[in-house]
Amino acid sequence: MKPISRWYCALIAAALVLASGSGHAAPSAAPAPDTRPALGTEGKAAVRPDPDQTSRISVSGILCPTQDSVALQLYNNAIELTAQEKLAEAEAQYRMAIARDAGYCDAMDNLGLLMRRQGRIDEAVTWYQRSLKIKPDNGVAHQNLAAGYQAQGNLEDAQAEYVWLTEHQPGNPEGFYGLGACLLGGGRLDDAIARLEVAERLYAQIQSPLTVDAKYLLGVAHLRKNELSRARSYLLQVYPQASEEPKLNYLLGLCYLDPEGGDQAKAAEYLQKAKKLGVPLPPEVEGKLK
Template identity: 25%
Template sequence: MNIKRIIVAVLLCALCGVKLGAQTYEELIQQSYDYADRGDLPAAEQALKAALHREPANRNNFALLSNLGTIQRRLGRRDEALTSYTAALGLQPDNKLILSNRAELFIERGETERALADYETLLRVDPADVEARFRRGVLYVELKEYMLADADFEQILARDRDSKLGRLGFALLDKARGNYADSEAVLTFLIGRDPDDLRLYEERAELYFLMKKNARAMADLRRVFAGEREPSAYLYILRGKIRLAQYEKEAAATDFKKALDLGADRAEVEGLIKMTY
């Protein structure tokens, strides 16, 4: 057993302080799937931990750790999810799915630079990974590194001039630069071409809010909430802001409180709640 595997095995012992039944490693994994299919995520988590504890040096544990991290993330336990994803990458440092999941977790935690580092690794492993390049470009937009974002989105379109992600990237860039009419035109075109993509409605709703077209923004958000099984904290914040602009203070406060329950930044949301008094 090499030193990396020993270190990860020790970490697994720390992660997996659970009582073990008589099930085998494979049975515990199957049990975790069964629990997850039934929506019992805490039980699925415990079954995965038991499997990891049963065989802490199993070469397939990277997949279990990745699944464990995703479950913990869905349960709102981001610190534990980060530990699990990082342990999984200790076993498979270039695994694209795990790198992508950890990058998304870093974004949720507000750790943009660490997310960028994971996307850099993804693009080193696979320079043709369009999704990773798009997501890195979006982070550059948020950091106001518009030239770098432009380069990423242009590279996507250089590979495929009709790429939805490339076009969406430039719509987001236009929105950030205040070119609202151009951004609206691209988003509306993309929605016409792919009317079931909820991300497009979410982005256009935010754009309409910035344009003070609140009725249109709310119409797009109704479409998003109708289709999303688990709306994000950001969606509740956005809808709350629109309701606040429409003087629906009680409804706005309800949205902001729901965002808090989903792990939104407390300082930001409490400031918004004060505006509903």
């Protein structure tokens, strides 16, 4: 097979910078009452335009049951208030529950989640850290702490939390997905692909709608390696569920600009759609469409 031309490698590198520069992330739905709430709307899976974990949150089950009946009632009140979007009142109830039972890690986890939903990242991180002091093997807190660290830009500590998840909860795809996303963001493409492939398999085993998130990042990773056929394969699997995602159209268009096996017509189709959806095309890309 002929080597990919230098102009195309340079084009891919510049385009991927553009594709990740906006910091856009898919919207998150209200958390479902399980440990892997699907993101997105109307039951569709979310697609991460960037290797970003900051919206992936895990809802606490009962890990530290309280013996204080008043604390339990306050905790249940907070859950009901959260469902009603009365977040300030819910926060007050969680705080009162923790004041009555200083070891109530479930209340701490849910309070951290509440903070995270409001963008109060530093406070959320503090509550997850406090929860882990009570119960160091609390996977919910480790997962949410990892997402909190990522939101702070603290990728080193986020990666350490995801490593903990992969080692202690090897059946949980979120650890492998998060670790893969961190490694991808750090440019360790082969390591990222290895973890994301595990995440994809684990998501598929539980028929999770989040399988497409792993496929998306696998597509991005292979694109960054200039493995364009494999990148196309993954991104095309995502497309039916995210055809209006601007960056997905943009990256597919780049894949089809492949001088060794692309399709100029398809490249133009995806890139023009990406442009209509708000992605500014670099002059080098515009020039290849003429």
